Amino acid sequence: GASLDMPCRVAASLLLAALASVVALIELPLVRTRGQCTHAARRHAEPLAKLSRKAAKRAAAAADKHSPPLEDVTDASVDAPEGVAAVPPDGVSAAQETAQEIAHCGEAIFPLSGADWLSRRIAAVADDKGSAFHSVLAAASMAVGEDDGEWDAFISANRDFFDYRFLYKLTAQVLRAGNTGRTDDEERLRAVRYQIVKRTQEYDYQMYLELSQAEGRLGQVLGQYAQGTRPKAAAIVMAAGTTSRQIFSFWLVVASAIAAWETKLRVESVRDMAAARIADLAEILDVLQERKSMMEQGGVSPLIAIARLPSMWEPEADFAQARAVLQSVAADDAEQTLLIRRIGCIHNQLQRHAFQAYQPMVLKWSSLHDVLVLGAPVALSAEEINAPPSKDDDYISTLMQMAADAEKVLDDDFERPLYFRSAS
Incomplete structure (x- = not known):
């Protein structure tokens, strides 16, 4: 598992402060996406106050509302591998769903703002720690200072680069600038961080809802297994949905659930149960991936071969093989860049959901993105913030004071579970 083992007070204070700062920033209200190259028509849900545990409960309630019990499927329903049998949610007509699906720039899952997205793409360059932080920050x-449209276009073209590790390092720079009296730098960095957090949250909102609703639909299918009933293929296809995002989200939730249960195989007390759940989920995944037209519609097809690769943190991981698989499913540089971006968007989206359910997939997809962009997976490393001595100076920030107080009672080998691997 990923953990951060930092005995020093400064490193621990930074970690807790960075986590708290990011959570506080994520409380910014969501507004509607302004991008012109997303969907021809878009339904706007009510704004989500914050992507927190409370928000997750609200999203789960929304998923229940939008995921009515699966209807009984007759033999006349679509059971053939190429068939798609699904009912649009909430009584939305098929024509309306199709209108919402018309995406520009060939990307319906993580929309781009325009056909010129490549001109806005960051040229990521690895720094001395192997990350692209400095080139992305620059x-x-x-x-x-750009207007909303320019910011939205910039974020949509580069959403994959702005992950937890980036915000962690950026927060460290904000704190270091403040602690060393560089007020102009602190103000500038805070302005950058505000825009990134605000606009990535806006960008992620629709897929956040889609994944939450897909979890509810998968839960209904798994409920049939729990009752001793093997669901028909058509029922699984129906649960997957009709729109590109519904299909993609359902596939991703199933694949993530398999990865999460695989980590339980190492625990003897739950090994048999984990194996049974994996078998059920693998059957669902097979039903989905046999239907090539549905996988094409959901934007899943080029990811199937990539998903079979191990985490790039595993000893048997072959970085050259990862690049070869990418080239086999994406014909040219533009398509490869688009697919790399999608891989990064996946792990950024999964970070917003339940840790235990999605951490294995975050670790896998983020390491793959690192390898394809920078040549090797990037660990999360402690950052110096030049924090004032806690015994002599009072903290302005209550969160920083709490972090300093907590450090006094934590053992040096206390393990702090994170989404990302830490530098040893």
């Missing part, structure tokens, strides 16, 4: 800093 590009984001240049966007400060």
